[in-house]
Amino acid sequence: MYLIVKGQVMITEDVQNPVTKLMENTERCKLKEKHSFGESDVMFNTLRTNSVQSLSAVELISISKNDFTDIIKDNLQLKWNENAKAIKNSSYFKHLSLMELHKCSTISSIKTFKGHEYVLGKGTGDVDYAYFVLEGEISLILHLEIEEIVKSYRNVRFKVYKLRKTSEKLNKKKYSNVYVDTCTFLPDSCFNIGENVKDKEFMTTHIAETKCLCVPLWFMAETQKLKCWELVKLDLNSIIPSKDQVFSKLYPGGDKLK
DSSP, X not given: OXXXXXXXXXXXXXXXXXXXXXXEEEEEEEEOTTOEESHHHHXXXXXXXXXXXXXXXXXXXXXXXXXXXXXXXXXXXXXHHHHHHHXXXXXXXXXXXXXXXXXXXXXXXXXXXXXXXXXXXXTBSXXXXXEEEEESOEEEEEEEEEEEEEEETTEEEEEEOOOOXXXXXXXXXXXXXXXXXXXXEOTTOEEOSSSOOTTEEEEEOSSSEEEEEEEEHHHHHHXXXXXXXXXXXXXXHHHSOOHHHHHHXXXXXXXXXX
């Protein structure tokens, strides 16, 4: 087992292409500081099926099998049992086989957040994982850049600012950032499963503690019984208001008198 102290690595695995039947080296995820890999192989004494490639200068702590058994094994098993319980209680995973449940519990994690804490966005969070709310509430904050166009005296028009050239934003003077609390995710809801999350940030509400089950997107895409995610993704994209819809609520008609 290895613990990453510094740097970033990429986990890959040889997977058979369903069309060509050839084995292809497929990226699973990227790991950074404070993440670890190899623990399930040591726990269950199985052969390693994936490869690890450094993406930068990397410093690792190597943990021997004896140290793993004496220090880490029991706590890790408790963590995996907690993951398995959350997965079994979720309506999204009720059709998983025992083997799929076991795999999902070893590659997933439960994260706890305080009130008004960023979960995903502003450079925080794991973009390669889907989030399932177990407890608490999470707000979706939509970021709008509003362009102000003066049409005449006391008559101002607003529209969603869209960058057309790389250098254009540097020359713009009359646009402002607006953050809109668009909706709230409650327990048994999910986000970042592949829907459009551009210009969206996810933050906990005032509730003191919020817990999320984080499941790798590659596992969901690869597991046949979880193919329903395409439908859930379509639902999220249709239910959550778009930028234009939110803008229309904020600025009906796009015009405003000063």
